[in-house]
Amino acid sequence: MRKEELREQIRENLLSLNTWLRGFFMLLYAVACYVAIIVTGIVMLFQFGVVLLTGKVNDRLLPLGQSLSIYINQILLYLTYNSEEKPFPFNSWPTVMASAQEPVVNLPNEPEPPPKAE
Template identity: 45%
Template sequence: MRDLNSTPTKNWQNTSVWMRGLFMILFGFIGGFARFMITLIAIFQFFSLLLTRKANSGLKVLGQSLNNYIYQINDFLTANSDTYPFPLSGWPEDKSTYKYSSRS
């Protein structure tokens, strides 16, 4: 028989769940800003291609790095990872293995 004085804490009373929720909101906004930066990089890359016929290598590296960061944020937001994204953890490493491949 269960003791009435030892009821388990409900999820809505758990402070760690509320903290994660606050960080999810914060990282949702940060992810939106990172996506805006990707849009700016795309515009600059277009003009680089238009003027020089080749992509700017610095912007390619920055874009890939931001893509990895967005992936890290999305992984956290969808509860696929319990690791908090940067700046609460390290900057994500190259995730080139996550690129889509064609199914031929």
């Protein structure tokens, strides 16, 4: 490419409405991702408190945590140009795949730490 052609290509890219529109949506989704991470943190802390007090998870919170995680993933895919599909509110809210009775994540059991010597 010649120098003039390169300049013209850069000029076209800078004046492209689609690029600036994508940038605007990226900014909005970055804010939405920040809010979703804060809400996920609140759900996480509440769920941890429930487990501390009752010894079991709150089944009603599992779908919310899972859908928030999927939503954050969708936003990050859009922000990093790995997806052209805009997440919620331009598409439907992520659906939860597992029912409340099934575990969302199946992690191996870890051994309990040894008791502290007093």
